Amino acid sequence: MTDxxxxxxxxxxxxxxxxxxxxxxxxxxLEVAMGPHHPSTHGVFRMDLALDGERVVRLKPVFGxxxxxxxxxxxxxSYLASxxxxxxxxxxxxxTNNWAYALAVEKLVGQQVPERAEYIRVILAEFTxxxxxxxxxxxxxxxxxxxxxxxxxxxxxxxxxxxxxxELTGSRMMCNYMRFGGCRVxxxxxxxxxxxxxxxxxxxxxxxxxxxxxxNEILMARCQRVGILRPxxxxxxxxxxxxxxxxxxxxxxxxxxxxxIYDRFKFRVPLxxxxxxxDRYMVRILxxxxxxxxxxxxxxxxxxxxxxxxxxxxxxxxxxxxxxxGRIEAPKxxxxxxxxxxxxxxxxxxxxxxxxxxxxxxxxxxxxxxxxADVVLIFGSVDIVLGEVDR
Amino acid sequence: xxxxxxLKIELGKQGVFVTTIEELYNWGRRNSVWPMQFGLACCxxxxxxxxxxxxxxxxxxxxxxxxxxxxxxLMIISGTVTKKMAPQVVRLYxxxxxxxxxxxxxxxxxxxxxxxxxYNVLKGIDRxxxxxxxxxxxxxxxxxxxxxxMTLQKKIDEQPLTGAGRPRHLDAEAQGEFPxxxxxxxxxxxxxNKGVWTVPVVIR
Numbered sequence: 346m347t348d349x350x351x352x353x354x355x356x357x358x359x360x361x362x363x364x365x366x367x368x369x370x371x372x373x374x375l376e377v378a379m380g381p382h383h384p385s386t387h388g389v390f391r392m393d394l395a396l397d398g399e400r401v402v403r404l405k406p407v408f409g410x411x412x413x414x415x416x417x418x419x420x421x422x423s424y425l426a427s428x429x430x431x432x433x434x435x436x437x438x439x440x441t442n443n444w445a446y447a448l449a450v451e452k453l454v455g456q457q458v459p460e461r462a463e464y465i466r467v468i469l470a471e472f473t474x475x476x477x478x479x480x481x482x483x484x485x486x487x488x489x490x491x492x493x494x495x496x497x498x499x500x501x502x503x504x505x506x507x508x509x510x511x512e513l514t515g516s517r518m519m520c521n522y523m524r525f526g527g528c529r530v531x532x533x534x535x536x537x538x539x540x541x542x543x544x545x546x547x548x549x550x551x552x553x554x555x556x557x558x559x560x561n562e563i564l565m566a567r568c569q570r571v572g573i574l575r576p577x578x579x580x581x582x583x584x585x586x587x588x589x590x591x592x593x594x595x596x597x598x599x600x601x602x603x604x605x606i607y608d609r610f611k612f613r614v615p616l617x618x619x620x621x622x623x624d625r626y627m628v629r630i631l632x633x634x635x636x637x638x639x640x641x642x643x644x645x646x647x648x649x650x651x652x653x654x655x656x657x658x659x660x661x662x663x664x665x666x667x668x669x670x671g672r673i674e675a676p677k678x679x680x681x682x683x684x685x686x687x688x689x690x691x692x693x694x695x696x697x698x699x700x701x702x703x704x705x706x707x708x709x710x711x712x713x714x715x716x717x718a719d720v721v722l723i724f725g726s727v728d729i730v731l732g733e734v735d736r
Numbered sequence: 737x738x739x740x741x742x743l744k745i746e747l748g749k750q751g752v753f754v755t756t757i758e759e760l761y762n763w764g765r766r767n768s769v770w771p772m773q774f775g776l777a778c779c780x781x782x783x784x785x786x787x788x789x790x791x792x793x794x795x796x797x798x799x800x801x802x803x804x805x806x807x808x809x810l811m812i813i814s815g816t817v818t819k820k821m822a823p824q825v826v827r828l829y830x831x832x833x834x835x836x837x838x839x840x841x842x843x844x845x846x847x848x849x850x851x852x853x854x855y856n857v858l859k860g861i862d863r864x865x866x867x868x869x870x871x872x873x874x875x876x877x878x879x880x881x882x883x884x885x886m887t888l889q890k891k892i893d894e895q896p897l898t899g900a901g902r903p904r905h906l907d908a909e910a911q912g913e914f915p916x917x918x919x920x921x922x923x924x925x926x927x928x929n930k931g932v933w934t935v936p937v938v939i940r
Contacts, residue, residue: 382824388775388780388815411815412856436781500789518782
C-alpha cells in the first residue's frame with residue numbers, strides 16, 4: 346500500500362495520528378536533528394525527528410535559539426519604549442505588532458483613538474497582511490523546490506508595499522509607527538494616491554500568482570491531503586489565524602472582537618474544507634483578495650481630522666494599576682499583549698501571546714505519519730517567524 | 737607587483753593581454769563569492785530581499801546561496817546571535833572551507849544591538865570569529881548589504897598571494913579551527929576568543 350493510500354485510509358477511519366510502526370518490533374528508528382541551521386527552517390528552529398524509514402514517528406520541537414528577552418526588557422523600560430521592540434517580534438509584519446501593543450495600552454488607560462488614525466491603522470494592517478501572505482506562500486513554494494520564481498513575484502509586490510511604508514514611517518521593515526491614542530505622522534494626499542495605485546495593481550498580482558500556482562500539478566500532489574489538522578484539535582490547541590480557518594472553523598478576530606473600525610467594512614472570511622496544506626495556501630490567497638476589498642473601502646472612506654487624540658498623554662505616562670489584554674487578528678493569527686500595571690512608568694508584567702508559537706504546538710500531530718520531505722512543507726505552511734516564537 | 741598601466745594598454749592595442757597571476761586569481765575569487773544560506777533573525781529578510789529581483793545581488797556574482805557550509809565562501813551573520821546559537825554559528829564557520837569571509841549584518845550581530853541588555857544575547861559575533869565587514873543598521877537596507885559586499889570584494893582584490901596579509905588558506909601557520917564555546921554555569925565558556933577579540937580600550 347502506498348503511503349498516500351495508507352494515510353487516506355487511516356484518515357477516513359478518523360485517526361489523527363495513524364499508527365505507523367509495524368508491530369514486528371524490528372523497526373530501527375533513526376534520529377535526525379533538523380536545524381537549527383537548515384535551509385527550510387525559517388530561521389533558527391530545531392526539530393528532533395525520529396524516523397521509521399521515511400516516516401516520522403516522533404517530532405520534538407526545540408525552541409529558544411532566538412530568545413532575545415523581549416518580555417524581560419520590556420518590563421524594565423517605559424511603555425512607549427517597548428514600541429520599537431514589538432517591531433522585531435514578527436519582523437515581517439511590524440505594523441500589526443505595533444497595533445496590538447497600542448491596543449493593549451489603550452485598553453489599559455481607556456484611551457480613545459481618532460477616526461482618521463483608525464483608518465490609517467486598518468490600511469497599514471491590511472497592506473501588512475497582503476505582503477505577509479504573499480511572502481509566506483513564496484517561502485512555502487520555495488521549500489517545495491521551486492527556488493526563486495514565486496518568491497520573486499511575491500517580493501516584487503512586497504517591495505511596492507514596503508516603499509509605501511518607508512515613505513510614511515521612514516523605515517522599510519521596522520516601522521515603529523503607532524502611538525497610544527493614534528499614529529506618529531499623518532498621511533499626505535500624495536501617499537494615499539500612491540497607496541490607491543498599489544492597491545489597483547494588487548488584484549492582477551493575485552491573479553498572476555494563482556495562475557502560476559493554484560492548479561499546478563506538483564503543488565496539488567504535494568499539498569493535498571498532507572498535514573491534515575482536524576478542526577476539533579485545532580480549536581482545542583488554541584490555533585488561530587489562517588491555519589484555524591483552513592480547518593473550517595469560522596473564527597476571525599476582526600469579526601468576533603470588532604476591534605478598531607472593522608465592523609464598518611464589508612469582507613468575507615474564507616474557510617477551508619480539509620485542513621491540509623493546500624487549504625492553508627488557498628485561505629491565504631483568498632484572504633489577500635479580501636484584504637484588497639478592505640483596502641479599497643478604507644482608502645475611499647478615509648476622513649480628515651487629527652491623527653492623535655488631543656487628550657493622549659505622552660510625557661509622564663503612568664497608567665493606573667490594573668491589567669488589560671489587547672488582541673488583534675495579525676496575519677499569522679491572534680496576537681495579544683497582556684499588560685499589568687502597578688502605577689509605575691513601566692509595566693509590571695508584559696506578556697506576548699504570539700500566534701506563531703501556539704500554532705506550532707500542533708506540528709507533531711500534523712507531521713506524524715508523513716514523510717520527512719513533507720515535514721518541511723507542513724512546517725512551512727504553519728507560517729511562523731522565529732522572532733515571535735522565541736521572543 | 738602590478739603591471740604598468742600604460743604598458744598594459746599599449747600591449748592591449750596589439751592584442752596582447754598581460755596580467756599577473758595574483759590579479760587573475762583575485763579577480764576570479766572576487767566575482768564568485770558564494771554566501772551561505774543562513775538566516776538568523778530580522779536581517780535575514782533584508783538579505784533575502786537583496787537577492788531578489790529589485791536589488792539583485794547576482795550582479796556581484798553572489799546569487800548562489802549554498803545551504804551547506806562546505807560549499808560556501810561567505811557567511812552573512814544576519815541577525816541576533818543568542819548564547820544558545822553562538823556555538824552553532826562558530827561550528828558552521830569551522831566547517832566552511834578556506835578562503836572564507838564573514839559579514840556581520842546589523843546592529844545585533846555587531847554588538848547585540850537593541851537586545852544588548854538581554855541575558856541571552858551575545859554582544860557581537862566578533863568575540864568568537866574574525867569578521868571582515870561590519871554593517872550597522874537595524875536592519876541595514878539592501879543597499880547597505882550591497883555596499884558591504886563591494887567592500888569585501890575590494891578586500892579580496894587587495895589580498896596579496898604571498899607575504900604578510902595573504903589569505904589564510906595560503907598561510908600554513910594561520911588558525912584554521914576556532915574554539916567552539918560551550919554553555920557554562922552562567923555564561924558561554926570561554927566568554928570570548930582571545931586570539932580574535934580583545935576588550936576594546938575606551939579613549940575618553
